[in-house]
Amino acid sequence: MKTQVAIIGAGPAGLLLGHVLRAEGIDCVVIERQTPDYVLGRIRAGVLEQGIVGMMARLGLDDRLKAEGLPHDGFNLADGERLIRIDVAALTGQQVVVYGQTEITRDLMDAAAARDLEVIYGADDVALHDIEGDAPFVTYVAHGKPQRIDARFIVGCDGFHGPSRQAIPASVARHFERVYPFGWLGILAEVPPCNHELIYANHERGFALASMRSATRSRYYIDVPLSERIEDWSDDRVWDELAIRLGPEAAARMTRGPSIEKSIAPLRSYVFEPMRHGSLLLCGDAAHIVPPTGAKGLNLAASDVHYAGEALVRWFRAGDGDSVADYSDKALARVWKSERFSWSLTKLMHRFPDDGPFERRMQLAELDYIASSVAAQTSIAENYVGLPV
């Protein structure tokens, strides 16, 4: 098979890029290892910046997002005693939208056939070849048979564990990484949220986040040591811990219920440079990971897709090679700022095993400063709604 752009991975980054390119009349094929149900079974992000909301609108794929997404004017930081509200709308003139990554992925998936976007699911042994030349190709195995797709560009949207990043030679690769000594235990339940806006809490006993998917579905997280096993966390134990960490006010309004999903995700900050090598571009988690504090991962994947889409459209329309050459620097400038925000909010809101009373006082002093300073709140708010693309 021959195409203009071969996209590896049908997560949100790969599907969004596929739609962006098809809307411009560029041929592309998306190659995914898993089945559609498996991809939709991964419960992840929940908070959308205006950037991805605008992209879905420009594609004409935002009917459900407009109907079901929950616009939020602010969110709260809690220090164990009080809620510090960050009035995002008043401070920036913008909102964020609470709408699950699963729903975005479903919207993109459902529209693929009608937009003539081909997505191949169940592709095994995906491998990239000749990425340094101008005729790269992808091989994979489908139903036991070897397959090959020739393309002008390959875009790796295959997440942190995919093969695309590995295809870039070690001689040009640079890795920047911080692994955190805890993970987030997440629980999804068919119960109304305890608060109409998100609460990120830093309690003596650790971090907690109250989030939601709808008026009847809640998403909560607590941080746990990496040594914890999910089997040791009954639903009751999770609810008890949430009630303590979120504080009495939220606990009084918290409705408990059986978990629909419960899992522990490790936290990591990671950046790979460069994000382009030869005819291969990387987008999303394939190139970088942020800890989920601040809700930047999916949004960063969308801004990469914006830059990559723009560069590829210029290349195919006008033969403009500079835009592809500049992709990595342009994307990385935004990536590093999101990395900084996610890392600083993670440091502010979590207890690290080596922290003593001094570090605790530093966190409380910073939270107190934020509570009293419009300048500090503005800085947090403008990062939370998303820096300009």
Ligand code: RFL
């Ligand atoms: P994905 O979603 O990992 O998709 C990659 C796709 O590539 C496929 N793949 C392959 N396909 C072919 N061949 C191979 N060999 C392949 N290997 C992998 C995979 O099957 C998959 O379908 O990456 P993408 O598209 O870059 O999207 C990134 C986002 O998923 C991620 O950044 C966010 O989920 C992060 N994140 C959050 N981001 C936000 O913006 N807001 C949030 O509120 C938020 N909350 C979160 C999060 C991530 C979390 N976890 C579990 C890490 C909360 C959590 C708990």
Ligand code: PHB
């Ligand atoms: C979520 O609802 O899953 C969520 C919300 C905010 C975050 C991370 C995850 O920072």
